[in-house]
Each structure stands twice: as C-alpha cells, then as structure tokens.
Amino acid sequence: MRRDVFQAIADPTRRAIIALIALQAMTPNALAENFNTTRQAVSKHLRILTECELVKQEQQGREIYYSLEIEKMKEIDSWLAQYRKIWETRFNQLDQVLLTLKK
C-alpha cells in the first residue's frame, strides 16, 4: 500500500478532517458529527492519515484524540517550493517590465 501525503490530501473529507484537528485534538465521534458521515468512515480516513504520519493519536480512557502532525505538512511545502521559485521569478520579471515602462 503506497501511502503518501499527496494521496492523503486528495480526498476532500480528509482535508476537512485536517482542518478541524489542526485547531484542536478531536475524537472520531466528534469529527463524524461535523460531517454527513459515520464514525466508521471517519475512522478509515484517520487510519490513512495515521499511516502517512499526518496525524497523531493520544488515548484518554476509552477515547482517542487525534491531532495534526504539522511537521508532515512541510513535506508538501517543500515540494511546492520548486514551483514557488518559478512564479516568483516570473513576478520579478513582470516587475522589471513595469519598472522599465514607467521610466
């Protein structure tokens, strides 16, 4: 099973889960109440997110709190960095053009 961060964030429900647990740790039941889905479905998404280390869990009694592993999000950021470089270069080039026109 090839699980990577990009595959994990491909699903909109998972992105919604990420958005919620980024703010505070939550249980599967609490998460399911926020969507039109069952606890089991959320549970499966959490398993995928856990497998690619985007999420960490903490047991408290019979409840399991899930929270975002923010470090892993940087992996997407570093992939994006190469393209950010491109659009920043283009922006600077445009900037140059505008400056030249102004003169």
Next chain:
Amino acid sequence: MRRDVFQAIADPTRRAIIALIALQAMTPNALAENFNTTRQAVSKHLRILTECELVKQEQQGREIYYSLEIEKMKEIDSWLAQYRKIWETRFNQLDQVLLTLKK
C-alpha cells in the same frame, strides 16, 4: 467528475509530468519517453491535468505541446498557507522559549 488540483497531484506520474513541463513545453510522445509508460497513458494524465487547468496546450502542426499553468499551483499554496501560519507560530513560540532560557 470532480477534478480538483489535489486529486491531480495525488498521482506520482502526474507529479513527474508537472515537473518536466514546468521546465519546458513537451509533447505526449516526448513525455512518455521519460517514463515507463505508453503515450496513451500519458495522454490520459494530461487530460486530467487539463481538466483541472493545471496544464495548457498549444498545437503546432500535428504536435501538441503541453506546459504548466503555474498560476494554478498557487491554489495549493494558498491552501497550505493556513497551516504554514501554524508552524511558523510554533516556531516563533519555540524561539521565545529559547530566548528566555538564554537570559
């Protein structure tokens, strides 16, 4: 068919295509030669990338050159921005702790 950027970049072959055409426009055949796959397979990926506007095409005779629509990549960047804010805040907090310890 729900095509969005996140679903598009989920596939490793598509990320490789993006990396190549970010540097220069390429034809499906030229792209296929860079991978262990057929032109048709590449063609399907290009269709998906085109549908979500990550890629633009330019016909030249019977050849079609595909290149990256860098603007669309910013969509991923702006989604990531909310999380970047989180890790930067945490970094600053850690920075504060280190400063306090130093004194």
Next chain:
DNA sequence: AATTTGCGAAACCGAATAGTTGCGTATATA
C-alpha cells in the same frame, strides 16, 4: 495519392478506494 506519424477518444480490465454493516474489545456507568 499512399503511407507514416502524432494525437485524442472509447472500450475494456484489474486494482484501489470510499463507504456501509457487523463484530469484538476495552472503558465507563448504572
């Protein structure tokens, strides 16, 4: 004009995926 080349599109197939249902287990509550 006949052939080759570059391409998209459709039909098809096996694998993966999202979701449901049902189960077993552990913790909490009565």
Next chain:
DNA sequence: TATATACGCAACTATTCGGTTTCGCAAATT
C-alpha cells in the same frame, strides 16, 4: 455485575482509477 459507550477491524459493495488495446482523424512525408 449488567449495560452503555467509544473504538478498531474485517467483510462486503459500488465506484473510481491507472493502464492497455483499438480505433479514427488530421498533419506530414514519400
């Protein structure tokens, strides 16, 4: 101790996905 709650896991189903094969069309080459 009996019951309710929170959860993960496995089995099952419908759908989607990545890839191949085949086809037809248009542009280039002979």
